[in-house]
Amino acid sequence: MSIKAFSEYLLLEKKYSEHTVMAYTRDIINFQEFLIQHHDTEHLLNANYSVIRQWIVELVDKNISNRSINRKVSSLNSYYKFLLKTEELESNPLKQHKALKVGKKLQLPFSEQELKLVLENSIEIIDFETARNHFIIELLYATGIRRIELVNLKLNDINSGNDQIKVLGKRNKERYIPLINSLKKSLNRYLEFRKDLPEIIDGDMLFLTKNGLKIYEKLVYRIINKYFSEASSKSKCSPHVLRHSFATHLLNKGADLNTVKELLGHTSLAATQVYTHSSITELKKVHANAHPRNRE
Structure with a gap:
């Protein structure tokens, strides 16, 4: 075969x-x-x-x-x-194989202060690209969607009337994510600049390059890396760290793990639980402040 x-x-x-x-x-x-x-x-x-x-x-x-x-x-x-x-093989030679040990990879999220600095102070919105870049950052942080999911968003995936975004995730599984007020403002501003592009080729896609073509993954990475490298001391500044930040900040504020799982588009709770380690510091603070025995 x-x-x-x-x-x-x-x-x-x-x-x-x-x-x-x-x-x-x-x-x-x-x-x-x-x-x-x-x-x-x-x-x-x-x-x-x-x-x-x-x-x-x-x-x-x-x-x-x-x-x-x-x-x-x-x-x-x-x-x-x-x-x-397909019955081309009678026995799998890897049946008894055990994976090599891998150390746990700790990936720190951006802090709320770093997000605020980028979204409120680092981007002067003066043209199509700056409006698009700001909206991309805010969308990734406000929804936790994957980079490829953002790239593939279409205009008709945004339902402002119902305040939700339809996202096509892995294995073509659809999910709906709430559209918060700040996102609606960024969306409308971006669309105003978008309609004035000299030429629009991939008109059904939400995010475009300045040449009117569908945006691509490497460009999204460069956008995130550019702004966060200036605002953060973290060695890795990528779209996935924004997704990580979305999940961690929600959990820090008391969001239910199952709810975060659904928003992220995970198929199992185990995949979402990797984000809980970043919330331990916050949990310690809450525990210290709330537990009556800690005041004695």
Whole structure:
């Protein structure tokens, strides 16, 4: 069974994004190249666990992180599961494999002060791009949506009458997020500049470049990095940190974990719980101030 058939399965049946499918395919081809180089074969069906272990050792020797290695092996494992499903394989060579240990990655959110500085003081709104950039930052922080979800937003996904935004998440799962008042102001201001663009090519999309084309992920990253690098001392200033900030700040203010899960578009509560560690300091403050025994 070809890798192409596996890619089509992920894309059409599993509803994975093109970006995700490309990542899976790249990992499998990487292993196939290892087989060609070290075992004079390109047939993935012939690889046993001993051979796969050799590949993992080589990846370790190349100083590739355990997290990245686990991802590559996971891609290969998904491929073998697909071959079992299509009856091309009788036994998965990775059945007994245990993932390499990965240290917990602590990612600090932006503080409320940093957000306020960027949104209220760092952007002078004088033209289309500054109005768009401000709206992008405010939308990411106010909704917690992913960068790709923002890029794919369409004009008709915004329902000002019902004060909500329709977001198409992973595996084409739709969710609705409230449209708060500050967002509506930023939206209307952005749309005023947007309608005066000399040319609009991708007119159904919400976010455009100054040339009237659909915005792209790298540009969103550059926008976030530009403004927050000036306002924050954090080493990483990305759209995902804004998503992290959204979840953490909601939890700090007492939001229910299940509610935050739904807003983020997570399928399991475990995925949302990674944000709770940032709330521990705030919880300690609340506990110290509220518990009667702490006053004795």
